[in-house]
Amino acid sequence: MLFEPLISPFIEFAFMRRALVGCLALSLAAPPLGVFLVLRRLSLIGDALGHAILPGVALGATLGGLSLAAMSAGGLVAGLAIVLLAGLAARGTGLREDASLAGFYLVALALGVVIVSAGSPGVDLMDLLFGAVLGVDDGALLFIASVATLTLVSLALMWRPLVVETFDPGFLRHAGGGGVAWHLMFLALVVLTLVAAFHALGTLMAVGLMMLPATGARFWSATVGGQVVAAVMMAMVASVLGLVVSFHADVPSGPAIVLAAGALWVAGLLAGPRGSLLRQRISRPHLAG
Amino acid sequence: MRRAPSPITLANVTVAYDRQPAVHHVSGTFRPGSLTAIVGPNGAGKTTLVKAITGAARVDEGRIDRGGLAPSDIAYLPQQAVLDRSFPISCLDVVLMGHWRRVGLFRRIGPTLLREAEEALEAVGLGGFGDRPIATVSAGQFQRLLFARILLEDCPVVVLDEPFTAIDAKTTADLLGVVSRWHGEGRTVIAVLHDHDLVRAHFPNTLLVAREAIAWGSTPEVLTASNALRARQMAEAWAESAAVCARAA
């Protein structure tokens, strides 16, 4: 009986089911990437990328018409180019990663506005490209599910070098593990996942589900693997909660989901099992050490 | 050891940042199995020299001959500040990184390698610390951890950059035991150090650097008052803008 309001929206409406599947797919792929982004101090990359893909989207629209495929492809190429250039610039010179990214993304954004103005200024391309969680159709679902699968498989394969490269890049480079390549591959995955998520679910959802659970994961686990699991679970719970609240309380879905993720984050901050405010206050008998 | 150490020979090595030489015209050899301390005043270029030896920094002039060893045959412990000690990882996982050269991307870490890792932790006095997150260990314990990682790396050459700075005496003593174990195993060990008493007590060879090699040889011969004076004078004379060094090779 208690579960009825939780389940009934999904039983009754196909658009709710699709939205749920889309969110769950994103919840599998994005939070793990988010955990690594937080560890690498790249938390704001999602927002920057949302803007940085504009020239690619604009070029895609110019060359391929207003087709979502052309624009997504363009956005993907632009995102990859910027992220790779920024990564290389940072690793190759003394420029810090965040400064490098800021430089490239601003240039890209301005370039994008110029290209857009040269084309048909009446159409807001980003509007076309960015989806909405309640508008997930089969095409978008397929896109995001495929990307999620690719991301998960890649992460599984790359897990060891990624952790080492994040913690001690000098060590990996020195031991012959190849430093920069892993970093760039990781960033490429981030771009791919974000573009797919932008397309299916819009920017707020994409970045929100990638970063919020990740920043909150530290209150639930002390290992990278544990944090990834915690982040994924938080994202999934937030997706379900957010959709249900959106349904019953007449709140826009995307923000509802992100707010649910935020609530889980705050809950962790206040009372999570590791390092939360509550945990710091209550004292337990210490171990024999 | 996976392979025996070879001599590491420096021939007129100069490493510069932006045309300012950090070290220049350094020549000499680290004999295989030697235990050498590198000392010198602050800013003498010790870290730069060590980076050049490990291959982390590019040599601008001169050559370093590692006798066939690859840079990855050298285990390198950089100065401590770089690592994020709040990273969510366990002590055991840090030590296990030492296996990288053997395990790479995919090979499973089986019970043998795990046992080696546990033994390494024991050897540095961190027995039983495997599951602890690194955020919960002290600076001294973290340094022991990094030594344990080097134990697993099993390299013929070990290079340590200021391994005992800001570390307590007990840890220093324990880790010096590990260093002498490496020396006993025939590995070449090079360490940048500040404490001359420690060098005199534990390191048979010393290289005194003050931008250039002041003296290189057995410790009692190198750590003399006159050498120390020369080093200090070199340090005071470092000019902001110098003419192009005209010294012949």
Add this chain to the structure above:
Amino acid sequence: MFRRRTLLASTLAAAALAAPRAACALDPRLAVASFSILADFLREIGGSILEVDSIVGPEMDAHGFQPAPTDAQKLARARFVVINGLGFEGWMPRLIRASGFRGREIVASRGIATLKAKDHGHSHGHGHGHGHGHGHSHSHGEHDPHIWQDPRRAQAMVRNIAEGLAAADQEAAEAYRTGAARYVAQLQELDAWVEAQFAAIPRARRRVVTSHDAFAYYGARYGIDFLSPQGISTSAEPSAQQIARLVQQIRRERIGAIFIEAGASPRVLEQVAAESGARIGGKLYADALSRPDGPAPTYIALIRHNTRAIVEALAG
């Protein structure tokens, strides 16, 4: 010493740049409309006399429009500018000022009865107000500005424009008034035609879903309800509840048609259509004409096209 001189020089340079441009010659026959529908009216009224141009061209969106320097140049040479008013072209006053326009401004909506705006902000359902400097805010203010969608009001607009032209250009006043009268007659015919089209469809079934709130006047004139998927709230994104209610409403009242407007959360509408079984109708032209080779190159063609699309979707 050097620095102070540089500072002084740059201040003078900046001042020089800020100084008003040299005036360029006025073209006595150039009339510029703010968007394509008004341009069409201008052509019908005085096409033989005037050279007509528009700032926002066919198939372009006047809402998110960002004027370019060429637009300012157009205005600078124009004798007349015709705008809709009622807050439709938010960017126009600034552009007129910036261009140094010296001709006569004609407001087409003057004196025409208006409906209240549908709760500010018809949205385009994007994630979170993406600026990029496009100024995407939709609040037109109190009044719904899309008065041209009602052919009767369109007739009043045409008369306004003709009078405005005549007042400034006495020589051609007669020609303008004649042109206007002829066109108004055509519009009256159009009005009657549209009414006839809907005669066969019972009033209760004249319910259509579309995301652009541009058809209030058309709807009021011919008794058609235009429902918006974003519903009543002003949010930029719909809630699942609103979508669910809409789907239920469509199912319950058997609303036949959903019209998707390009760039207006088409995917959400597609979901609604798939879920509710409503048909997706063709494209409706709200704020702009189509290109010359398209189905709505003139205002009359636009109204006819929209009418046919709606009738077809409802009847089928």
